[in-house]
Amino acid sequence: MSDNKEETVKIISERGIQKSADGKGWTFSRDMRQRVTSLYGTHPEYYAAIAANITANHLLIKATQSPNYESDEDIAKTMEIYHKNPKFVYREVEGNHHLHLNNPENVLPVINEFIAASNVQHSSSSL
Known part of the structure; x- marks a missing residue:
């Protein structure tokens, strides 16, 4: 995400990550099993x-x-x-x-x- 503004990264981060259960890191907050190979699914x-x-x-x-x-x-x-x-x-x-x-x-x-x-x-x- 190096080409993104800091504000953009914050918005995307709020939508897609959360503090890990142990509080020492971050984890995705969406179910990665729902990913599809097609953008449209x-x-x-x-x-x-x-x-x-x-x-x-x-x-x-x-x-x-x-x-x-x-x-x-x-x-x-x-x-x-x-x-x-x-x-x-x-x-x-x-x-x-x-x-x-x-x-x-x-x-x-x-x-x-x-x-x-x-x-x-x-x-x-x-x-």
Whole structure:
């Protein structure tokens, strides 16, 4: 977590670790047996079916310094499905996986732009 701000590390630590029973160290406070190999915890074909049914405004922000959590092939297939939705927007923002915590000022304009465009689409479609 060397690229994270101290405040970010504190937030993540509060969520994921606790003092050990003997008080001499730290331990994870979540059940590591619940970890799954897929970020989404589902089979890629099942996730593809879900992705194909997204018709709402949809924003995906990818941190440029964050690793991919799925195979390149699965990502490409999912992105192809997402792009079939005319309301899908993909943006890359400089930063690591925790960019929303480390650099919210970089994420906020992207979100605001998306919301503004979504509001214009919504209001023009209701005329």
